[in-house]
Amino acid sequence: MSGTSSPEAVKKLLENMQSDLRALSLECKKKFPPVKEAAESGIIKVKTIAARNTEILADLYTFSYLGTSASVFCLLTIIKITILQTAAGNIINMLWQLMENSLEELKLLQTVLVLLTTNTVVHDEALSKAIVLCFRLHFTKDNITNNTAAATVRQVVTVVFERMVAEDERHRDIIEQPILVQGNSNRRSVSTLKPCAKDAYMLFQDLCQLVNADAPYWLVGMTEMTRTFGLELLESVLNDFPQVFLQHQEFSFLLKERVCPLVIKLFSPNIKFRQGSSASSSPAPVEKPYFPICMRLLRVVSVLIKQFYSLLVTECEIFLSLLVKFLDADKPQWLRAVAVESIHRFCVQPQLLRSFCQSYDMKQHSTKVFRDIVNALGSFIQSLFLVPPTGNPATSNQAGNNNLGGSVSAPANSGMVGIGGGVTLLPAFEYRGTWIPILTITVQGSAKATYLEMLDKVEPPTIPEGYAMSVAFHCLLDLVRGITSMIEGELGEVETECQTTTEEASSPTQSSEQQDLQSTSDQMDKEIVSRAVWEEMVNACWCGLLAALSLLLDASTDEAATENILKAELTMAALCGRLGLITSRDAFITAICKGSLPPHYALTVLNTTTAATLSNKSYSVQGQSVMMISPSSESHQQVVAVGQPLAVQPQGTVMLTSKNIQCMRTLLNLAHCHGAVLGTSWQLVLATLQHLVWILGLKPSSGGALKPGRAVEGPSTVLTTAVMTDLPVISNILSRLFESSQYLDDVSLHHLINALCSLSLEAMDMAYGNNKEPSLFAVAKLLETGLVNMHRIEILWRPLTGHLLEVCQHPNSRMREWGAEALTSLIKAGLTFNHDPPLSQNQRLQLLLLNPLKEMSNINHPDIRLKQLECVLQILQSQGDSLGPGWPLVLGVMGAIRNDQGESLIRTAFQCLQLVVTDFLPTMPCTCLQIVVDVAGSFGLHNQELNISLTSIGLLWNISDYFFQRGETIEKELNKEEAAQQKQAEEKGVVLNRPFHPAPPFDCLWLCLYAKLGELCVDPRPAVRKSAGQTLFSTIGAHGTLLQHSTWHTVIWKVLFHLLDRVRESSTTADKEKIESGGGNILIHHSRDTAEKQWAETWVLTLAGVARIFNTRRYLLQPLGDFSRAWDVLLDHIQSAALSKNNEVSLAALKSFQEILQIVSPVRDSDKPETPPVVNVPVPVLIGPISGMSRPFVRTDSIGERLGRYSSSEPPIVTDELEDLNLWWAAWNTWYRIGSESTKPPVTFDKLTFIPSQPFLTALIQIFPALYQHIKTGFNMDDLQKLGVILHSAISVPISSDASPFILPSYTEAVLTSLQEAVLTALDVLQKAICVGPENMQIMYPAIFDQLLAFVEFSCKPPQYGQLETKHIANAKYNQIQLFAPVTLNYVPFAERSLEVVVDLYQKTACHKAVVNEKVLQYIIKTLRVPLSLKYSCPSESTWKLAVSSLLRVLSIGLPVARQHASSGKFDSMWPELANTFEDFLFTKSIPPDNLSIQEFQRNENIDVEVVQLISNEILPYANFIPKEFVGQIMTMLNKGSIHSQSSSFTEAEIDIRLREEFSKMCFETLLQFSFSNKVTTPQEGYISRMALSVLLKRSQDVLHRYIEDERLSGKCPLPRQQVTEIIFVLKAVSTLIDSLKKTQPENVDGNTWAQVIALYPTLVECITCSSSEVCSALKEALVPFKDFMQPPASRVQNGES
Secondary structure (H helix, E strand, C coil): CCCCCHHHHHHHHHHHHHHHHHHHHHCCCCCCCCHHHHHHHHHHHHHHCHHHHHHHHHHHHHHCCCCHHHHHHHHHHHHHHHHHHHHHHHHHHHHHHHHHCCCCHHHHHHHHHHHHCCCCCCCCCHHHHHHHHHHHCCCCCCCCHHHHHHHHHHHHHHHHHHHHHHHHHHHCCCCCCCCCCCCCCCCCCHHHHHHHHHHHHHHHHHHHHHHCCCCCCCCCCCCCCCHHHHHHHHHHHHHCCCHHHHCHHHHHHHHHHHHCCCCHHHHHHHHHHHCCCHHHCCCCCCEEEEEEEEEEEECCCCCCCCHHHCCCCHHHHHHHHHHHCCCCCCCCCHHHHHHHHHHHHCCCCCCHHHHHHHHHHHCCCCCCHHHHHHHHHHHHHHHHHCCCCCCCCCCCHHHHHHHHHCCCCCCCCHHHHHHHHHHCCCCEEEEECCCECCCCCCCCCCCCCCHHHHHHHHCCCCCCCCCCHHHHHHHHHHHHHHHHHHHHHHHHHHHHHHHHHHHHHHHCCCCHHHHHHHHHHHHHHHHHHHHHHHHHHHHHHHHHHHHHHHHHHHCCCHHHHHHHHHHHHHHHHHHHHHHHHHHHHHHHHHHHHHHHHHCCCCHHHHHHHHHHHHHHHHHEEECCCCCCCCCCCCCCCCCCEEEEECCHHHHCCCEHHHHHHHHHHHHHHHHHHHHHHHHHHHHHHHHHHHHHHHHEEEEEEEHEEEEEEECCCCCEEEECCHHHHHHHHHHHHHHHHHHHHCCCHHHHHHHHHHHHHHHHHHHHHHCCCCCCCCCCCHHHHHHHHHHHHHHHHHHHHHHHHHHHHHHHCCHHHHHHHHHHHHHHHHHHHHCCCCCCCCCHHEEEEHHHEEEEEEHHCCCCCCHHHHHHHHHHCCCHHHHHHHHHHHHHHHHHHHHHCHHHHHHHHHHHHHHHHHHHHHHHHHHHHHHHHHHHHHHHHHHCCCCCCCHHHHHHHHHHHHHHHHHHHHHHHHHHHHHHHHHHHHHHHHHHHCCCCCCCCCCCCCHHHHHHEEEEEEEHCCCCHHHHHHHHHHHHHHHHHHHHHHCCCCCHHHHHHHHHHHHHHHHHHHHCCCEEEEEECCCCCCCCCCCHHHHHHHHHHHHHHHHHHHHHHHHCHHHHHHHHCCHHHHHHHHHHHHHHHCCCCCHHHHHHHHHHHHHHHCCCCCCCCCCCCCCCCCCCCEEECCCCCCCCCCCCEEEEHHHHHHHHHHHHCCCCCCCHHHHHHHHHHHHHHHHHHHHHHCCCCCCCCCCCCCCCCCHHHHHHHHHHHHHHHHHHHHCCCHHHHHHHHHHHHHHCCEECCCCCCHCCCCCCCCCCCCHHHHHHHHHHHHHHHHHHHHHHHHHHHHHHHHHHHHHHHHCCCCCCCCCCCCHHHHCCCCCCCCCCCEECCCCHHHHHHHHHHHHHHHHCCCCCHHHHCCHHHHHHHHHHHHHHHHHHHCCHHHHHHHHHHHHHHHHHHHHHHHHHHHHHHHCCCHHHHHHHHHHHHHHHCCCCCCCCCHHHHHHHHHHHHHHHHHHHHHHHHHHHHCCHHHHHHHHHHHHHCCCCCCCCCCCCCCCCHHHCHHHHHHHHHHHHHCCCCCCCCCCHHHHHHHHHHHHHHHHHHHHHHHHHHHHHCCCCCCCCHHHHHHCCCCCHHHHHHHHHHCCHHHCCCCHHHHHHHHHHHHHHHHHHHHHCCCHHHHHHHHHHHHHHHHHCHHHHHHHCCC
């Protein structure tokens, strides 16, 4: 106070003093007047002279000794104004006296307090005296005084220490030179302490002495002291002034040397005492624990540990070990309760716990204190449950522990009784019959003790049931909460620091780089140390925690408690996970999992999972065995669901309680919030969830979310309404759990995926071999996880899809269906997801996404393939435009569908393909076009559905159209690609390998298309073959011009000829069995009712197509180099087709042959017309020059222009003449082979013998004229011979009878068949060619005549066909034709036409040397002789008539030629032939038919007359040039004709006509005419007339003789009319002859003649007897001229001589 000098302070002081003095004067007014006076004078003095105030004090002192209450008042007043220390000493002495006199004790205490609290002058001895005074007062008889004194002591002790603190504060700024303390051994070394500190030191030291029942050093005058009070004081000092002990070594020394030993000493009765141990078991009687001291000791210990842990490491270890021991079951209940409360105090201080761990558990040879604490708590809780119901105190701790391992049997129904009795209304734990209520004891996180605060209790209190359990329970919860929040907080700091440092490190400046690295490494070291501590803490506590928590969880009947336990387990699991402590993490998770499942269920599930090996393992902890407690079977919970267990063979049902559901929610929460640290224990979590989901009957729906569904089999799942409302929530949380997987890091995500996969594998194993509903949980959740992690799908795609592909192959249909559903959903989602970078720029990802779709093709289950294809269809519809490099995969999927996979699959796949072809060809890379072609082709080959095959061929046509339209673009792109591949191949040093190499890529595309169509052309189904064939040839026809010239070589050899070979092979080996119907009700036409016939159609189509290409593209093919080889091959095919035993094929082959023969040779430069001929054949034309690889694109133009351009833009195609000829000769040889083979008659005949058809033969022969035009220059006799053979054979082939009504004319019509026409045309072409040809060709005429004459012979004698018996059709009516017997044609019209041709030809060629030399005329006559001699016996009447007229015409031309060459003798052999022919005809042996009319007969007679006329006109006049024998024969013939011969067949009435009078007359006249020819120019002529006369006369003689004979024989009967006429005619002739002879000059008449005439006379005379008047008159006329011969005999002699 003396230091205060400011006026205001002084003034205030004086005012205070005045007011105090006034109060004093009032107080002492009555009892102590002197004091009053002194006070009043003091007031005056204060007012006047403030400086003399010391006097007042002296006055007051004087009065204070009066020993009254006023004295205390005086002292108070003095204290208030005291300034000097000496005064303080006086005051204390005064107080001591008062105390000794037991006066005013309360006032005394008040005074002391004021004295010590208002200033700091009381020190040392005075202070100690004051304190002792207070202590003495504390032990008086008066209760009030006692309590007041106790309070004062407490306050005084506090003041002493506060002074020290204040002193320290004041001196804090002055930096002292620390005085080195010479060790701590001297406990009195307090000389270094400042005054206040010294007081505090002495006080504390004496307190320890007193508690220890020793004499105090400083507090002199103490008479008594209680331990409880001492301990309380020690505790308060330690608690309130920890910094004093921490900052001053002297005090620390006191703590170590005095306090700790004291505490340990005082603890000893508690330690040694064992409840229930008998006296005999220990040698000395054991002091019983005393509650007040024990409780206070524990409080001290709590403070020591809390505040001075760092100073007293070793001592604390002892304290903690003691504490742990106090929890033992054999300690009194109250001791255990306060011990638990003490422990609770540490449990809420995680930093403290951390220190324990660092100081003990982490030191090598130290007690594992922290671990022991936790384990002790666990054992404590277990012991509470295991107190036997009988209350037998002898159960030792060890026995209790052992008991844990076994199963304590409890009444099985106790749980149910409990439920029925309503026992469980209170929150409580119940385990195996032990029921412990849960009390609300503290706010979470604060250790508010109940029994540690009972400072007034001397006797141990009774602990309510459940109190210790509740505290222990809260210990555990707070321990977990504290540790986890602390460690996680620190972890968080470390992580953020790491992040910032790495960020800084990632962009360091040059200067700070070194420093940053330094700080980073420091940090790393720090983190390593921290992490070690964290791990040790967790490792130390987790076993005990888990054991206790799982027991509590099992025993808990209260939802809130359960929630807390689960939360603790969850936070521990999460913490272990974060620290990477896998065993402990899995153990906690296992506990939660087990809690989620029904009792006994858990074991089977969790023991099968690998991580759950912990469930039955006991962890050895510091000599104690802590068993994991398995859930007890009797549940004290409300059952909320009954369902089926998920097992291969479900046995009965299982029940879920509300606690199970609560655990399940915790599990979900764990997975949701701490998924990142679960790692391998995902497996546990998911396995459990799967089982729960199954029991609850949740089933997957679209997208993988689980929805409540009806149980599919077994008893239906029973759910209470409580759980029903929960299900959607659970389902939702489940989904959210997997949605949150998007926030997991990559490693955790992989753990999740792996866990799901192995779960799914288990589910698959269970589903094997039965078709029960499988668990689809894992598959559904894989899908969900995949869907939410699309942004990083690459990292999980392979394991995810790899597994789903396995699921897709599962035999259980429901399982695979979901596998496929999940897989396809993921693929679709992956493709539609907005990736960064987008898929179009990330080809690798796109291929990765599509790859599983392709992999699905390896699965054979049709339902999976259907899903796959539906997925493709959806991808096409949504992503088709952006597939890019994914096209090959997508197309591959369509193409992978095999034939045996069912119609619906093929249909769906085909739908996809149709979509591709119609919409996506322009968007896909050109390199994929070939795949499209392959796929489309493969669908054509599928034989499930004909329509698909046919439509796919249509698609190929559309594709080819697309190629055509986009040719340029496609080609550019392909060439670019090709170049790139070529480069790659070269770099790798491999050869680029693709089909049809080395054709340019665009051409390869076409070739692939052609090859595909080619394959389809040999499909087993006729409709497909037909369609494919038409398409192939149309495509080549329409678009072939796009091909490079060289590629045509491949087209011809690899595509077309290859196809022809296959078709030929298939056709020749096809089955001839009849096909009854075409499936269903379709009838098959008879022309297609065997496989062979169906193949025939294909062969026809193919051959025609190839021929057409050869025809239209000849200008492209011919320059190829091996055209002639190709030509040969084609001809070979035509030949084999033509010779096939099928009329359709053979005919078509000839049509193709015809087609290729109409080819015009290209115009050559030499004879190119000046103006192109206008030919309207559209043909491609090159536009622009041909350079490098670029292809000439084309437009259609006239052929002339094309040829013009070809010759200008390319080297002109000059086809070598010879080569061209060679081609034609090859064709001729083929034609000849076909002809000779096909017309060769078979050796034997039966029903099945193949006879070539007429149209075939016709076509064959019709080919010749065209062919001949090309080979005529080299056509020689040999060839002509060959031709003749074929023509003859062809004509000879009969018609099979079933075809005859269509081909044969009705037998009355005389028309030619087309074959016959063709044959004649062929010969006609030849003869015309010979006609205009060179001289040397004319030697062929005779051969042609031979051929024609052979045909003429058919008129009477049809040709033979092998051994075949044929009927002549002209004589057979249809009803006589045997069916199935071959029928020969009516050859008459043909023969007749041939004859006409012969005559015409002869007219033209009679004079040709060859014709003359080869005796053609003779052959003609010889041939005609047959029909002429047959006459009426000819098959057709017209034949002999035509033969006659032809003979007449031929002779009219030929005879002059013959006469001309008479001398050469070339015609010598002809004459006898001619004579015989006349003879056979005019005097035929055949009898006219009965029904011959008279008119007809007369007409026939006229023909005979014409012949005679020819003789008289053309032969006899030239007798000189004709051989004599011939003339003689003619004369004989005329002679024969001039006399009627009787025919018995004539009736009388007809006799006049039938006698051929005209004919006879003509003969006779001719005879006569030549008899009296006056103009005999040559001896030859005379000879003829002489011959004629002698014949005539001889004839007359014969007739007369015969007549006379007949007349004589007939008697009265008249002779036949015919004979009478004849005799009359002879008679007339005789008279005419005689007349003629008379008129002739005598020298012209031969003497013999006359002799013959005269010789007639006697015969005539004999006739006179006839009875017919007509004969008589004729006879008269004949006899009259004889008168001229009546002359004398001499004259006759003379005549005779001459």
